Amino acid sequence: MKALIISVDLGSPDFQAHADEFAMLARGAGAEIVGTVVARRARPDAAHFIGSGKLEEAVLLAGQAHADIILFDQPLTPAQQRNLERGFNLRVVDRVALILDIFALRAKSHEGKMQVELAQLQHLSTRLTRLWTHLERQRGGIGMRGPGESQLEMDRRMIGAKVRVLRERLAKVQRQRGTQRRARSRGNTLSVSLVGYTNAGKSTLFNALTRAGAYAADQLFATLDTTTRRVWIEGAGQVVVSDTVGFIRDLPPTLIAAFRATLEETVHADLLLHVVDAASPQRDEQIAEVDKVLADIGAADIPRILVYNKIDAAGCGAGYEPRVERNEHGTIARVFLSALERRGLDGLRAAVAEAHQIAGNNAFHVENL
Numbered sequence: 001m002k003a004l005i006i007s008v009d010l011g012s013p014d015f016q017a018h019a020d021e022f023a024m025l026a027r028g029a030g031a032e033i034v035g036t037v038v039a040r041r042a043r044p045d046a047a048h049f050i051g052s053g054k055l056e057e058a059v060l061l062a063g064q065a066h067a068d069i070i071l072f073d074q075p076l077t078p079a080q081q082r083n084l085e086r087g088f089n090l091r092v093v094d095r096v097a098l099i100l101d102i103f104a105l106r107a108k109s110h111e112g113k114m115q116v117e118l119a120q121l122q123h124l125s126t127r128l129t130r131l132w133t134h135l136e137r138q139r140g141g142i143g144m145r146g147p148g149e150s151q152l153e154m155d156r157r158m159i160g161a162k163v164r165v166l167r168e169r170l171a172k173v174q175r176q177r178g179t180q181r182r183a184r185s186r187g188n189t190l191s192v193s194l195v196g197y198t199n200a201g202k203s204t205l206f207n208a209l210t211r212a213g214a215y216a217a218d219q220l221f222a223t224l225d226t227t228t229r230r231v232w233i234e235g236a237g238q239v240v241v242s243d244t245v246g247f248i249r250d251l252p253p254t255l256i257a258a259f260r261a262t263l264e265e266t267v268h269a270d271l272l273l274h275v276v277d278a279a280s281p282q283r284d285e286q287i288a289e290v291d292k293v294l295a296d297i298g299a300a301d302i303p304r305i306l307v308y309n310k311i312d313a314a315g316c317g318a319g320y321e322p323r324v325e326r327n328e329h330g331t332i333a334r335v336f337l338s339a340l341e342r343r344g345l346d347g348l349r350a351a352v353a354e355a356h357q358i359a360g361n362n363a364f365h366v367e368n369l
């Protein structure tokens with residue numbers, strides 16, 4: 001697919017980094033980028049998001065570059081999307097739909113596929129509803145009488161029914177997962193979840209820790225399914241480690257909702273290892289974004305260790321040697337390592353063992369109150 005990218009600069013200092021991330025998303029969805037148009041705006045235009053002059057320029061460029069699709073790096077309202085599609089006479093895919101598309105491409109397990117389908121249907125249903133209200137005003141007009149209306153209503157009802165079925169099936173899978181989790185927790189094993197921004201290196205670290213063969217790749221959202229392995233860590237005993245789906249800035253809410261079941265694993269962990277791409281210039285923004293999602297899913301209070309990964313990489317301000325850093329209470333708060341070169345893993349294991357002991361002591365205190 002030949003894609004023209006429309007990138008809107010709303011004055012954020014991180015504009016270029018965000019534009020690069022969007023291009024990576026586009027390539028991850030299989031697009032060949034044949035051109036990019038940058039529009040600078042103080043605020044979005046209600047009808048087209050970009051101004052009419054910019055739109056003309058982009059339409060011209062799309063024709064010259066033989067683009068088959070327009071990728072828009074902001075979330076669009078249904079009306080903006082429709083107006084842009086009319087302007088270009090091409091399909092327009094916004095940021096939310098692009099992320100959904102990549103998830104659809106990558107989903108492998110039955111559960112993952114159901115979750116993505118649910119998110120896509122929910123995304124679609126908001127568009128249908130708005131389209132419906134827009135047409136409703138013309139009720140009775142020429143071409144709007146009879147089956148045309150009921151067709152829309154039927155689509156809406158069918159989507160609603162499908163959404164319900166998917167929700168029920170997912171809830172069933174989730175209950176089974178809960179049973180497995182309770183069986184594990186009775187065994188008094190520490191459960192640890194790897195969380196973090198997409199492409200931070202969670203799967204690479206998971207493989208390094210567990211010697212498993214989880215898929216790790218330089219693409220966004222390489223992992224969609226939670227993978228869990230048991231591993232023995234000196235000082236902590238049997239530990240259950242889970243690799244999870246990555247987060248991204250402005251993660252579509254429909255996706256968070258659909259992936260709640262997968263993220264449950266995170267919510268019920270005893271300890272979170274928040275993996276950070278220490279070499280990314282967007283590091284701090286990405287940390288904040290992950291913290292936001294963790295708060296959204298109710299995981300804000302779980303003890304966590306920040307894992308600064310990729311210390312081998314150039315441009316890493318964290319320094320190139322593995323080390324651990326303690327906070328003002330003397331507990332390990334940050335671990336610097338390279339999952340790829342498998343350096344600094346002992347520091348991480350020591351941190352996990354220490355967290356396990358603290359958790360154990362807390363449990364002891366509670367029991368003795």
Ligand SMILES: Nc1nc2c(ncn2[C@@H]2O[C@H](COP(=O)(O)OP(=O)(O)OP(=O)(O)O)[C@@H](O)[C@H]2O)c(=O)[nH]1
Pocket residue numbers: 196197198199200201202203204205215216217218219220221222223224245246247309310311312313337338339340341
């Ligand atoms: N230089 C360097 N690259 C790394 C390191 N760890 C991971 N990578 C690379 O970063 C890219 C992403 O790694 P993954 O392990 O797939 O990242 P992830 O966090 O699981 O990503 P998603 O599943 O997409 O959320 C891959 O190309 C890895 O080889 C590291 O310590 N150093």
Ligand SMILES: [Mg+2]
Pocket residue numbers: 202203204215216222223244
């Ligand atoms: Mg991964």
